[in-house]
Amino acid sequence: MAMTADHIKLLIEQGLPGAQIEIKDLAGDGDHYAASIIWDGFRELPRVRQHQLVYDALDGRMGRELHALALTTTTPES
Amino acid sequence: MNNNPAFEGIQKTIDNNDVVLFMKGNPDTPQCGFSSTVVNILRHLQIPFGSADVLADPELRDGIKSFSNWPTIPQLYVKGEFVGGCDIVTEMYQSGELKDLFAEKGVASA
Numbered sequence: 277m278a279m280t281a282d283h284i285k286l287l288i289e290q291g292l293p294g295a296q297i298e299i300k301d302l303a304g305d306g307d308h309y310a311a312s313i314i315w316d317g318f319r320e321l322p323r324v325r326q327h328q329l330v331y332d333a334l335d336g337r338m339g340r341e342l343h344a345l346a347l348t349t350t351t352p353e354s
Numbered sequence: 355m356n357n358n359p360a361f362e363g364i365q366k367t368i369d370n371n372d373v374v375l376f377m378k379g380n381p382d383t384p385q386c387g388f389s390s391t392v393v394n395i396l397r398h399l400q401i402p403f404g405s406a407d408v409l410a411d412p413e414l415r416d417g418i419k420s421f422s423n424w425p426t427i428p429q430l431y432v433k434g435e436f437v438g439g440c441d442i443v444t445e446m447y448q449s450g451e452l453k454d455l456f457a458e459k460g461v462a463s464a
Contacts, residue, residue: 322438323438323440323445323446324424324442327438327439327441327442328423328424331424331425336425338425338426339419339425339426340356340425341375343390344426346441347441
């Protein structure tokens with residue numbers, strides 16, 4: 277079972293309200309995506325914590341339906 | 355601490371190695387591109403490290419994911435602290451942050 281880009285985006289939007297999200301399909305197999313996420317909630321957080329928040333938003337799908345998600349997480353320019 | 359049977363062994367592995375990589379396969383024969391990327395980075399920085407093959411131990415493979423609250427393998431630990439997976443280690447390596455982290459934590463290269 278794979279995931280669609282829209283579904284990934286929807287889950288992250290729900291988990292990180294107000295985030296700006298861009299999803300790129302890396303392999304066309306529904307399993308390998310890149311996501312760049314700009315969200316104020318990342319401010320002051322170490323990168324690993326930022327990524328954990330994204331994985332929490334995906335609610336356990338990361339590493340299961342979704343094999344690879346290259347993450348770029350940043351905060352909005354203030 | 356959760357009573358996951360694998361946690362005790364994981365904690366011991368982390369305590370016994372300044373730098374340890376939970377990976378698929380072992381450093382000489384990695385079984386996954388992401389794992390071999392991190393092995394190559396550590397070797398390029400000449401950082402001695404321990405490793406644990408999650409493919410050889412299914413309990414470890416799931417246990418480490420809940421232990422670190424991180425869903426994928428590989429996972430790098432430095433001085434007991436979870437640093438990240440392949441993406442983060444690669445990003446930190448490219449920005450020089452990884453080298454600084456080892457210096458800051460007093461991990462000498464070979």
